[in-house]
């Protein structure tokens with residue numbers, strides 16, 4: 295099994311209503327996003343997937359978040375836009391996008407909201 299990871303970023307504002315601290319107030323982050331994909335078949339160039347193709351697909355998802363007030367996005371009306379829920383959102387959007395590809399699948403999405411704090415989402419393998 296091969297696993298590829300790319301690192302991309304976006305900037306956005308959010309707040310966590312009812313949080314007992316300063317994150318309750320509107321503020322922004324430069325979020326770093328690590329996306330890992332996996333598969334066991336390489337193409338004739340010896341690649342699982344071209345890094346630029348992977349970045350293009352991930353950036354299409356990040357376009358829906360970049361420079362937005364995350365609390366106003368439909369997907370975050372029922373759940374708070376925490377690093378955990380953002381990681382899950384990106385994972386699920388990519389999973390939909392990758393459903394047409396037979397050779398690779400998303401394995402993990404990690405969202406860093408600061409240099410020292412990150413949340414990851416992945417599905418348990420059956």
Ligand SMILES: [Zn+2]
Pocket residue numbers: 308317321322323407
């Ligand atoms: Zn925050």
